[in-house]
Amino acid sequence: MNLTNLFKIALKALSNNKLRGFLTMLGIIIGVASVITMLAIGQGSKRSIQAEISEMGSNMIRIHPGGDMRGGVRLDADDMESLKLEDLEDIQTQTRYVTYISSAVNSAGQAVYGANNTPTTVYGVNLDYLEIRRYKVEDGDTFSEHDIKTAAKVCLIGKTVVDELFPQGENPVGKVIRFGTIPFRIVGVLQSKGYNSMGMDQDDLIIAPYTTVQKRILAITHLQEIVCSALSEDYTEEAIDEISDILRTNHKLKESDEDDFSIRSQQELASMLTSTTDMMTILLAAVAGISLLVGGIGIMNIMYVSVTERTREIGLRMSIGAKGRDILAQFLIESILISVTGGLIGVLFGIGAAIVVNLVAAFPIYIQPWSVFLSFAVCTITGIFFGWYPAQKAAMLDPIEAIRYE
């Protein structure tokens, strides 16, 4: 008995009962389609979060002064003055894993141009900051190292601020705005970055030399924050360890002392955000997996009914020379055909449904090739597994009894 003939026999048997075959398939179709759609949605939202984070600079590391105890009172971290320019310079010269590094001080206030004004924040930074945060200058130019040295009153402004201060659409470059009482000359306009995943407008800012903000606005000499970027995402851990060592040495901390600074990487944020979507993906996939299992049980159920119903046919086949293994193979091929065809249709439906979700609900999707492969493999295995027992039952029938079965 060759396989081609068995395939023909199984196909013939299936085509004799198209509606039943289709209904059995439906369980598998729904199962596979839902697995693929759910995973596409889960992976899609995970990817979009990751993309946003990498837009902010996925290898970004932020160093803040840590809260400290003074006479039993824990102080607010922002009041600490432990981060100095020397710390920044030491990190710059001593680490191997840090590429860009910038000081950062900021101040919230009102920006004014002519009759228009808007509340915003001015960030005092150096030129590396643009690289770390992946800001690009769209119009005009950045300020220079010389501007930083001389604490020049120049700035770059974000799109939101441009829209508020220059509603008539004049070219802001070269204009002088006022932040608080200090006049700033605009040297460049930043390219828009939109909102980040936490709903913060990344274009609502003014960027100025840190020296200017330190001296002219805040009147401080310490740094509120140091922002730097690791060589790549993978070196974040190493970079954090190095920075930590340098700062502890600089701040003359003893072994037993707590850090007087805190270092956070985007990766922590990323893993926090993606862990939620991971959990969602797992839950959705589990529900979808259960429906695939139910579909498999449906196959088993129908195959059992089919074996009982076709007892006479099995008896006839055996009496004209079919061996037990021919019968086994026939029923197994039938159930595999049902599950594989169902799987294929399910894959198409799943991808289709994911695309519809994307178009209608504007939900980000990502169809992972392995999820398609996996659900397809699972449903083939389902076909074999749930088809085995009914097929075995058919193969074990006694032809003498089967042929006279009423």
Next chain:
Amino acid sequence: MKEVIRLENIRRDFRVGDETVHALRGVSFSISEGGFVTIMGTSGSGKSTLLNTLGCLDTPTSGEYFLDGVSVRSMDKNQRATLRNRKIGFVFQNYNLLPKTTAIENVELPLMYNSAYSAALRREKAVEALKAVGLGDRLLHKSNQMSGGQMQRVAIARALVNDPAVILADEATGNLDTRTSFEVLVLFQQLHASGRTIIFVTHNPEIAQYSSRNITLRDGRITGDVFNEHILNAAEALAQLPQPEE
């Protein structure tokens, strides 16, 4: 003449609960090539068991069975399946055709389980067999579009398609009306005339008159084995039947 079937002291016991039922209690006979043998007996006489044994569906408890010179007793299930496929053609009382399947596909079925036949050869043999039973014009009719007589002809064609050593018919006219029964008997007589070996198991004594030999079975033993000197012609009997009302 060549011996197609030889039974030597065949016994078949079944255990039913604590009791042993002796279905066959030492049956011996041989059938030579080209015979048309009816095996008669009431229900419980052991004729079904004998048919199962002859058809290699069952193995005897003791005794020897040679089919076309091959000993069947020592064969396992798979070997017997292959033997059935090559040497035996079955015709059943209730036809046992596959539903919603064309005549040609039904007839091809035994050859599907024989990898020596290609698809083209299978078809050729099936068409040939269907023509032999007078259904050359109904090759593509489905089993549910046919009358009982036509279905039984398809079943006979299916039994012929593998050129078996012996055709085993089990009450092959049992489900048919008188007229159609005679039509089928005519067909069997034609097959007999063309040299086929036929064993026809029945409880209807009338049929014995159309065969060349009649073996009677009772309580698992042979009680009669008569060669028929005056074989009646089924075609003549059919002609004398009253014409069906139009």
